[in-house]
Amino acid sequence: xxxxxxxxxxxxxxxxxxxxxxxxxxxxxxxxxxxxxxxxxxxxxxxxxxxxxxxxxxxxxxxxxxxxxxxxxxxxxxxxxxxxxxxxxxxxxxxxxxxxxxxxxxxxxxxxxxxxxxxxxxxxxxxxxxxxxxxxxxxxxxxxxxxxxxxxxxxxxxxxxxxxxxxxxxxxxxxxxxxxxxxxxxxxxxxxxxxxxxxxxxxxxxxxxxxxxxxxxxxxxxxxxxxxxxxxxxxxxxxxxxxxxxxxxxxxxxxxxxxxxxxxxxxxxxxxxxxxxxxxxxxxxxxxxxxxxxxxxxxxxxxxxxxxxxxxxxxxxxxxxxxxxxxxxxxxxxxxxx
Numbered sequence: 001x002x003x004x005x006x007x008x009x010x011x012x013x014x015x016x017x018x019x020x021x022x023x024x025x026x027x028x029x030x031x032x033x034x035x036x037x038x039x040x041x042x043x044x045x046x047x048x049x050x051x052x053x054x055x056x057x058x059x060x061x062x063x064x065x066x067x068x069x070x071x072x073x074x075x076x077x078x079x080x081x082x083x084x085x086x087x088x089x090x091x092x093x094x095x096x097x098x099x100x101x102x103x104x105x106x107x108x109x110x111x112x113x114x115x116x117x118x119x120x121x122x123x124x125x126x127x128x129x130x131x132x133x134x135x136x137x138x139x140x141x142x143x144x145x146x147x148x149x150x151x152x153x154x155x156x157x158x159x160x161x162x163x164x165x166x167x168x169x170x171x172x173x174x175x176x177x178x179x180x181x182x183x184x185x186x187x188x189x190x191x192x193x194x195x196x197x198x199x200x201x202x203x204x205x206x207x208x209x210x211x212x213x214x215x216x217x218x219x220x221x222x223x224x225x226x227x228x229x230x231x232x233x234x235x236x237x238x239x240x241x242x243x244x245x246x247x248x249x250x251x252x253x254x255x256x257x258x259x260x261x262x263x264x265x266x267x268x269x270x271x272x273x274x275x276x277x278x279x280x281x282x283x284x285x286x287x288x289x290x291x292x293x294x295x296x297x298x299x300x301x302x303x304x305x306x307x308x309x310x311x312x313x314x315x316x317x318x319x320x321x322x323x324x325x326x327x328x329x330x331x332x333x334x335x336x337x338x
Contacts, residue, residue, distance in 0.1 A: 001030050001104050003170065004081035005089055008073045009049075010039035012091040015217060016048040022094040024056055030100055034060045035080045039073040069187025069337075071194075074166060078176055084111075086176065090167035093214040094126070102211020103170055109158070110172075110207060117175035117204035118196075120164035121212030122155045135309035136218045136225070138300055142292045145314045147250070155208045164206050166192040168214045175204050185242075185335045189235035197246060225313070226320045231338060233324025238336040254322030255329075257285065261319070289314045 005023060009016065023034060036053075038046055049062045065076045078086045085107055089095060102121060110116040125137040139145030146152025151165040164171075169192070179198045182191050196206055219225040233254065240247055264277035271277075290311045297307040 001032055001085070001100070001107060002083045003032060003085040003087055003103065003107065004083045005032055005034045005087045006074070006077035006081065007034065007036045007089055007091055008039055008070065008077055009036065009041065009045055009091040010070075010073070011041050011043045011045060013041075013044040013048055015092045016045060016052070018094050018217075019089070019091050020052050020060070022096075023089060024060065026095045026097065026100045030104070031059060032100065033081070033083070035077055036060065036062045037073050037077040037080075038062060038064045039070075040064070040066050067184075069184055069335075070189075071182040071186040071191035072184040074191060075182040075184065078171065078173070078181065081173065084173055085170055086173050087170040088166045088168075089214060090216070092217040093123070093167055095168075096124075096213040096215060099212045099214065102209065102213070106158075106170065106207075106209040106211050109209075113205075114172075114174075115204050116172065117199045117202075117206060118164045118169055118171045119207040119209040120150050120155075120161075120169040121209055121214065123151055123165065123168050123214055123216045124154070126215040126217045131305060131309050132222060132225070132313070133218050134300075134302060134306045135313050138293060138296050138302060138306060138310040139314045139317065141300070142296045142314070144289050144292050145310070145317065150208045155210045158207060158209050161206050161208045162200065163193055163196040164208075166195075167216060168212060170212070172204075175199055175202070178202055186235075186239075187335060187337050189232055190239045190336070193239055193246075194243070197243060222313070222316070226316055229317050229320040230324035230327075233321035233326075234328035234338060235324075235336060236321075237325050237328035238331075238333075241332055251325070254318045255325040256322070257318050258322035258326060285318075286311060286315060289318075 036049055038049055053060055053062045063080060065073050067076065087103065106119050110119055125133055125140060127133050140152035150161060179202050183194050186194055199206060219228055236251060260281055261278065264281045267277050293310045293314060294307050297310060
């Protein structure tokens, strides 16, 4: 395969062995080169990467990057490759058996059309029996939890899409060169959203492909999940302030929910008794979420505990995302630095 796999990591020591072991084993037959960019890690990442490089050089190469932000690190990474196609796999992902074959088959299909800039595969929530991880697998597979993004929902057929998430994606190098790669202003999140929009604006198409599958580690705690969703809400606002033409009315649902809860709580505090508007709103919100979550829980073979947990996490996800959206709203700036 005429492809190089890029892995960007910053303080990712808990995931290094899992990610690289799977990636090296899966790409061994094709002798696929792997470039790992250590983005100025401060934990044991550098030492772990050095050990992997000693064992697997020259196929695996580790390069340190001291620049600012995730987008800049990704941009640095793909420029280290000399192949016609460049794949990105995040350090907290483990490619699954058949990933390399899926990439090869997809390249064979997409290479014939020079306007096809990228394709992304399925991203599954890695499972270890924890209720939170089972709940996340359910919520992300529903529209109320993950919308229709391939970041969250399984890819079942090759189809054109509007956005390829960078945790499991393959880009045509010529397309990256034409649009000048990633925008360094996106230092934490949404760098892939911004790149996707510029590729589309340049006349390229983006695709979902069922072949390449990765297991993506979820945040190990509910608090970590909520913090990450809050960050994504902030990133969405930053992106929309720079590119208002990307606005979709669905982006207003989470911040509207937050504002509605605040208004209901204020009414309950200053009101003259009567039914609690906050409790009524909570019941309506949970009820609207619980129905699609119940259907997906049954499809995945989960019980009532998984259903209840997934319903609660979807509710928290909406509020955290909406709070992040509102938090970032008054901050109009040129660089997103949380």
